Amino acid sequence: MSEDKIEIRSEEVQEILGAVPRWITRWGITLIFIIFAIILFGSWVFKYPEIITAPVTVTHENPPVTLIAKVNGKLQTLLVTDKKNVKKGEHLIVIENSSSYKDVMLLKHKLDSFQFIYTKLQTPEYLNIPTPEQFIFSDTLILGELQGFYSELKKNYSEYITFIKAAFHEKKIKSVQNQIEKYQQLSEKLSSQQKLVAEDLAIENQQYNRDSSLYSRGVFAKTDFEKSKANLIQKKYSHVGTKVTIDNTLIQIAQLQQVLLEIEQQYEEQNKAFKIALSQSLDNLKTGLKLWEDTYVLSSPIEGKVSFTKFWSQNQNIQANDKVVHIVPGKSSRIIGKIDLPISGSGKVKINQMVNIKIDNFPYIEYGMLTGKVEAISLVATDNSFSVEVSLPDGFKSNYGKNLQFSNEMKGTAEIITEDMRLIERFLNPIRAILKGNS
Structure with missing residues (x-):
């Protein structure tokens, strides 16, 4: 009896448990729909910025210039001191070589005067120019590898001046002109004589x-x-x-006039050959001087202040490719960021987009980030990356309001905020790409 009751109750209980009230189902579906609608609406309304990350270097718009040694050798001459203001083109350091720096500089200075003399060689006033002995040429200059160029210039200059001052062509021309003049005088006399002979012939013919x-x-x-x-x-x-005598005289005059032309032509050819040789030797010496300076002399390419990479002293060894000295530009320039932007995703980067810069020297959690804007984008990629220039309107002041200490060539990470994209687009774009790829 008790077993039947238990069984009946069990069925009732199961009936109660198995029947879900309709209001629960109705409200449950409604709640799920509302939640889904809220999520869908939120994914449409809310936007999330897309970020492209790339390495960045923060520096001056006109950064310091680093001078690098091109050859091995000892520091022969130190021409400036650290922190000194220098002008563009000023010599700073001379590396050991076989030439005397003072003699080379003297020669370079004198070449300007020689250029003036060389120009005067092309004018009728050339007879008044200095002779080779009166000019700069000296056998006491220690020029090392430049000696050959110097000797060649000296030789060609001496030969040209000798050729000009000897004036052999003028003497030949004068001699031929004198002969032509005498033959012309003879021709005139013969013409007078011919008239007399003609008159005599007429009289004799009448007789x-x-x-x-x-x-x-x-x-x-x-x-x-x-x-x-x-x-x-x-x-x-x-x-x-x-x-016949008159005709022969005229022929002689014509022949002498041809000789005159040949003398002039020969002179022009010789003069041209001397000029070419002199010009080439002058150019060779100038080229040698330029190469010597580029190799052994460190010169400032800009106006600024000297900053040695370490304490340099005379006779100290310098290795090729050593960074010897920095030149800090004299005029201050604004601070900018230079980003090496990878090609992948670079098409999303536009002018005036916001950029957050995290400086390696200052942890961004503690110091904050610099904020900037994309100012310029290179048109052509180099080494698989585009160069992007970022302006910093707030300078070196972080978004935490802290003024960070600037030093040149500071490294960091740039986050370029390309565009705000809806959350739903982020979900749908991969699906769209898959569907298009399969279609």
């Missing part, structure tokens, strides 16, 4: 005609007639001879 008439009438003896004819022939011969 012959008279004698011929008398001879034909039998009045004139044959012997006398033949003599008259011989005289006429002699006069004609004399007239022709005079004309």
Whole structure:
């Protein structure tokens, strides 16, 4: 009896437990829908910024210039002291070499004067220029590897000056001109003589005609007639001879004029050859001087202040590729960030986008971050990255309001906020990409 009761109760209990009230189902579905709608609405309304991370270097817009040694050697001459203000092109350090720095600088200075002299060689005033001995050339200069260029210039200059001052072509020209003048005078005299001979021939021809008439009438003896004819022939011969002499004289004048042209042409060719040799030797020496300076002399490329990388002293060893000295620009410039932006995702970066910069020297949790804007983007990628320049409107003041201590070439991480994207788009974009990839 008790077993039947227990069984009946068990079925009732199960009936109660198995039947879910409708209001619970209705409200449960409604609640789930509301929650889903809220999530969907929130994912549409709320936006989350997309960030591209890249390494950044914070520096001046005109950063310090580092001078690097190109050769091994000892520090031969230290021309400046640390923290000294220098001008653009000023020499700072000379590395040991076979040339005397003072002699090379003297030669370089004198070359400016030589350039002036070389220019005057092209003018009619060249006879008044200094001779090689009066000019700068000296055998006492210690020029080392530049000696060959210097000797070549000296030789070519000396030969050219000798050629110009000797003026052989002028002497030849004067001699030929004198001959031409004499032949012209002779030609004039022969022309006068030819006129007289022509008159004499005309008279003799008239006499012959008279004698011929008398001879034909039998009045004139044959012997006398033949003599008259011989005289006429002699006069004609004399007239022709005079004309031949004049023609020969004119030919001589023409030949001498041709010789004159050849002398001028020969002079121009020789003069041109000397000029080319002199010009080439001058250019070679200038090129050698430039190479010598670039190799052994560290010069300031900008105006600024010297900052040695370490304490340098005379005869101290310097290795090639050593960073020897920095030149800090004299005029202060604004602080900027330079980002090496990877190619991947670089198309999202636009001008005026916000940038957060975390400086390695200052942990951002404690000091905060610098804020900036994208100011410029390079058009062409170099080494698989674009160069992005970031301006810092607040300077070196962090978003925590702290003024950070700036030093050149500070490294850090830049976070470029490319655009605000809806949360739902972040969920749907991967799905859209998969669907498009499969279609």
